[in-house]
Amino acid sequence: MGDTLSSTLSLKLLVVTILVSRADADPLDTTIQRLFDKIYSLQVKRDEPFIPPLFWEKHKGMYESDVKFYFHGGPDMTLFRHSFKVYDDNMFATSWITSCLLEAYKFGNGPKPSEEQIVSAVASLKAYQDKNLNYTNSLMAFWPQHYNSTSNAWVSYPDNLHNFFEIVGDFNWTRVEDFLKELGFSDIAFIMERLLSLRAMYLGGFQLPPDFDDTFVNLGLGSLLSSLADDLPQSYEQWRSQNTNISSIFSALKRFAYRPLSNNYAVNLIDERTYVFLRFFLEKLQNDNEDIALIPTWVQDLKEEAAWIQRGVHIPDYTNNVDVTVAANGVFGITSAILNGLLEPEILDDPEIQQIYLNTSSLIGFMISTNFSARRDLALLYYPSEFEFYWFVARTYAELRQFSKKGSLPHPVMKRVEDYLGESLKTNMTATILNAVISDGNTMIYFDDFLGDGDLDANNKTVKYAEDRLYTTAMAVNGLITTWTVYDEKTKSLIWDEDTPTEVRHTIEKSANFLVNNILDSNLKPWNAFFSGSIKGPTTYGGYPLNMIEFFNGTVIPEDVHQFRYYENSTIGVQGIIPEKDYQKLLKEKWFGHIPITEFHGFNAYPDYWPFWCSEAYTYVTSLLALAKFKNAGGFGYVD
Structure with missing residues (x-):
């Protein structure tokens, strides 16, 4: 009896202790730990095969991301957007989620990820290295490479999307479409018909060469691991073992950099969509009598593409481009x-x-200070999120400032880059973010982008689902706090700049409060559009002035057949620099049957649907990073 009573009292005491500890727990600490645990739960723990129609193929170490289509409009479009997704393994999501975990630990004193978690993620990235070269290299592709014995080449394509389109191509969808029409979902039936008709185009687009984006993201991940080699030695060694020839990156960069003033036709041509926003920067440098060389998206030029296209390795639209986020x-x-x-x-x-490094850094500062030359849709061709771009840029500025505080930077040109970026971040970027503030009472602030904000209800009234609110708010915090604080290695804390505006501090604290209250315990979707295809509605189709349109063999495509932007095995784009007076005249002409669109009014201004990549784990980890850094910069208490 005594033992039973004692056990009962002990159990009650334990329950009371737990309840008291929960009541006393810091909501910020609790949210950070819960986010950390959730992210770990979203990492794939073992390889899983594709078993249609129930299970997608998954690979150990990766974090989930899904391909969705941005259907928007009436309730049927909302339903389709919420219902359709294809699991997609890609290098970008796993690299960034891993990098954020490391940064939260390093700069935010957040939870330390285990060696197992990081090693597993890094090891999974080996499948994305370019195997078409006959030497070891660190050139990376967005999707894993698969050997094609027919073409004797390694082709990069998405496993599940490829399997999905192969299966749907063998299925008779007529009855399904008729059934949808009977139910009143004619719009969805039409979309299905169109998607199926484009099956061959999508499969043809899944033949990517390596790209400088994934390549440099991988290098950035390795740099983080290098700085944490004492804390995570196995993880760093895993990365080093997979990247034994880093110089291969710079050999490729020198070979494939975009050089508009070059006489080499293979590298002086650019996608005409890029030229729309880039021309002002190019003209500025040309007027200053500077040569120009910029980081492009793809690790391929026209000569290389002509040699590889029949083997299934080519740029999706055949012509290289410049994406400012890739540049960052x-x-x-x-x-x-x-x-x-x-x-x-x-x-x-x-x-x-040095020239590529300085020119590209100058371009980034120019784009921030000019609001992307008013063409965010084209400047951020693969990255719809403006705030994501700002954080990417701020990371470089923060690294440079941290080392500047310890003394001089290891190379004098790096100081110029610090100045380029700092001026635009502390003025233009900061103003842009502060102008986008949306208040939620007196103690919370949030930010919206576009996902889920272009719908109508059954009564044809606007409805706002705010599907990227959590992600956009996290990125706003990351952009601001990374710009206005510097990491102190002695105290392992983030120190606010003395000239930090009060409004910046208030915005960060109220946004952090919003995340603490909503990131895990609200009805808001943890969605994002961290990546997309280059085509996102009529403003990105093409149809802009150009001065080269011919097949790879040099045959000029006659102007009277310029009905479509895309021709197989073709070279289409802007070569060199077109004088602005001449370009203005060209903007008044029809290109591929259309007058060029000169203004962008947002992704919800057009009814078109397009693929985007969403990773809930990425929203959670960017929120973890924002909150960990916020806590390490002092946490709550600045706002009365």
């Missing part, structure tokens, strides 16, 4: 690799590498 990741990769010992500073003594 490139500059971070180079900067961080030098500062963390993966590269010797002397690499910037190479005049070509």
Whole structure:
């Protein structure tokens, strides 16, 4: 009897202790830990085969991301957007989620990820290295490469999307479409018909070469691991074992950089969509009598493409482009690799590498200060999120400032990059974010982008689902706090700049409060559009002035058949620099049957649907990073 009573009292005491500890727990600490645990639960723990129609193929170490289509409009479009998704393994999501975990630990004193978690993620990335070269390299592709014995080439394509389109091509969808029409879902039936008709085009687009985006993201990840080698030695060694020839990146960069003033036709041509926003920057440098070399998206030029296209390795639209977010990741990769010992500073003594580094950094600052030349849709061609871009840029600035505080930077040109980025981040970017603030009472602030904000209800009234609110708010915090604080290695804390505006501090604290209250315990979707295809409605189709349109064999495509933007095995784009007066005249002409669209009114202004990549784990980890850094910068208490 005594033992039973004693056990009962002990159990009650334990329950009371737990309840009291929960009541006393800091909501910020609790949210950070819950996010950390949730992210770990979303990592794939073992390889899983594709078993249609129930199970997608998954690979150990990866974090989930899904391909969705941005259907928007009436209730049927909302339903289709919420229902349709295809699981997709890609290098980008896993690399960024891993990088955020490491940054939250390093700069936010957040929970330390285990060696098992990081090693597993890093090991999974080996499948994305380019195997078409006859030497070891660190050139990376968005999707894993698969050997094609017919073409004797390694082809990069998405496993599940490829399997999905193969299966639907063998299925008779007529009855399904008729059934949908009978139910009143004619719009969905029409979309299905169109998607199925484009099956061959999508399969043809799944033949990517390596790209500088994933390549430099991987280099940035390695730099982070290098800085944490004492804390995570196995993880760093895993990355090093997979990247034994980093110089291969810079050999490729020198070969494939976009050079509009070059006489080499293979590298002086650019996608005409890129030229729309880039021309002002190019003209500025040309007027300053500067040569120009920029980081492009794809690790391929026209000569290389002509040799590989029949083997299934080519740029999706055949012509290379410049995406300012890719540029930001490139500059971070180079900067961080030098500062963390993966590269010797002397690499910037190479005049070509130095020029690419400086020109690309200058471009980033120019784009921020000019609001992307008013064409966010084209400047951020693969990355719809403006705030994501800002954080990518701020990471480079923060690294440079951290090392500047300790003394001089290891190479003088790096100071110029710090100045380029700092001025635009602290003025234009900060103003842009603060102008986008949406208040939720007196103690919370949030930010919206576009996902779920272009729908109508059954009564044809606007409805706002705010499907990227959590992600956009996290990115706003990351962009601001990374710009206005500097990491102190002695105290392992983030120190606010003395000139930090009060409004910035208030915005960050109220946004952090919103995340604490909503990231895990609300009805808001943890969605994002962290990546997309290049086509996102009529403003991104093409149909802009160009001065080259011919097949790879040199045959000019006659103007009277310029009905479509895309021709197989074709070279279409802008070569060199077109004088602005001439370009303005060309903007008044029809291209592929249409007058060029000169203004962008947002992704919800057009009814078109397009694929985007969403990773809930990425929303959770960017929120973890934002909250961990916020806590390490002092946490709550600045706002009365």
